[in-house]
Amino acid sequence: TVLFLVQIPELAKCSVLMRERAKVEEKIQAMQCAGLSRLQVISDFDMTLTRFAHNGIRVPTTHIILNNKLLLSEDCLKKIRELHNTFYPVEIDANMTTEEKLPHMVEWWNNSHKLLIQQKIRKDLLFQAVTESNVMLRDGYKAFFDHLYEQRVPLLVFSAGIGDVLEEVMRQNHVFHPNIHVVSNYMDFDDTGVLQAFEGQLIHTFNKGEVAVSQTAGLKQMQGRPNVLLLGDSLGDLTMADGVAEPQNILTIGFLNDQVEERKKSYVNSFDIVLVEDETMDVPNVILRNILTLRDDK
Numbered sequence: 001t002v003l004f005l006v007q008i009p010e011l012a013k014c015s016v017l018m019r020e021r022a023k024v025e026e027k028i029q030a031m032q033c034a035g036l037s038r039l040q041v042i043s044d045f046d047m048t049l050t051r052f053a054h055n056g057i058r059v060p061t062t063h064i065i066l067n068n069k070l071l072l073s074e075d076c077l078k079k080i081r082e083l084h085n086t087f088y089p090v091e092i093d094a095n096m097t098t099e100e101k102l103p104h105m106v107e108w109w110n111n112s113h114k115l116l117i118q119q120k121i122r123k124d125l126l127f128q129a130v131t132e133s134n135v136m137l138r139d140g141y142k143a144f145f146d147h148l149y150e151q152r153v154p155l156l157v158f159s160a161g162i163g164d165v166l167e168e169v170m171r172q173n174h175v176f177h178p179n180i181h182v183v184s185n186y187m188d189f190d191d192t193g194v195l196q197a198f199e200g201q202l203i204h205t206f207n208k209g210e211v212a213v214s215q216t217a218g219l220k221q222m223q224g225r226p227n228v229l230l231l232g233d234s235l236g237d238l239t240m241a242d243g244v245a246e247p248q249n250i251l252t253i254g255f256l257n258d259q260v261e262e263r264k265k266s267y268v269n270s271f272d273i274v275l276v277e278d279e280t281m282d283v284p285n286v287i288l289r290n291i292l293t294l295r296d297d298k
């Protein structure tokens with residue numbers, strides 16, 4: 001154990017919480033032994049791969065990136081902000097159960113998507129909306145994406161945000177590599193490039209388990225990879241690996257960004273590792289380096 005802690009000093013930082021350190025060590029060691037050919041990474045996007053805040057200012061989610069006068073009228077911007085002010089507190093409420101939150105999440109996503117469709121958003125303006133936004137990936141993001149790509153480890157980005165927007169964020173940061181598969185809410189544009197609907201089943205924060213079973217279970221590039229590094233910022237993200245066939249070791253890392261004291265206990269009880277107000281990818285990167293470099297012969 002002492003040797004292990006020397007190898008991963010980042011886990012000793014006070015912003016890193018673990019319910020059972022020994023279990024974390026055991027899982028990492030098992031994943032090291034199995035090698036990279038048995039590994040896949042599943043990550044949420046908003047507030048997990050992106051920062052929560054920068055210099056005290058909230059970083060936009062993929063939905064909020066669209067809150068730009070280029071795309072939305074003043075009236076629509078106001079309505080979208082009102083929806084956010086009503087429903088985000090519900091999403092992160094430490095005293096409500098997931099079942100209690102569910103109908104509110106469906107209402108939030110459906111109403112905001114309806115408003116976006118009414119605005120007839122043009123596909124060719126998404127690039128500019130992302131450029132003009134303050135979206136930022138977490139510090140250390142490049143090493144995270146590049147290392148997985150170089151080592152040919154598949155990365156499933158599983159997001160209740162907007163797929164077209166998060167792809168553009170990764171593209172503009174030069175990390176949208178071919179080993180990435182995205183499952184998210186994609187926009188459906190008509191022949192003239194105007195938003196007319198959203199494709200497929202709606203994904204919100206708390207139905208990722210269902211979506212995993214129906215959409216990610218059959219993904220060819222993820223098959224034969226029973227070891228999972230899972231990254232999220234919501235308890236709903238813990239179900240993102242529900243589509244993995246015969247899982248062996250699932251190491252879960254939760255970013256606790258908001259309502260820290262209220263949610264600390266439930267996060268520590270649910271994720272293997274909890275990172276408190278940590279805007280970096282340092283811990284996932286060091287764990288990946290351990291898993292990927294100790295036995296890279298497979």
Ligand SMILES: Nc1ccn([C@@H]2O[C@H](COP(=O)(O)O)[C@@H](O)[C@H]2O)c(=O)n1
Nearest residue numbers: 044045046061063064108112159160161
């Ligand atoms: N109209 C909305 C709906 C949701 N959000 C936020 O987006 C996040 C979803 O994306 P993940 O990549 O984290 O799955 C979710 O946590 C909501 O807070 C929003 O900003 N506007």
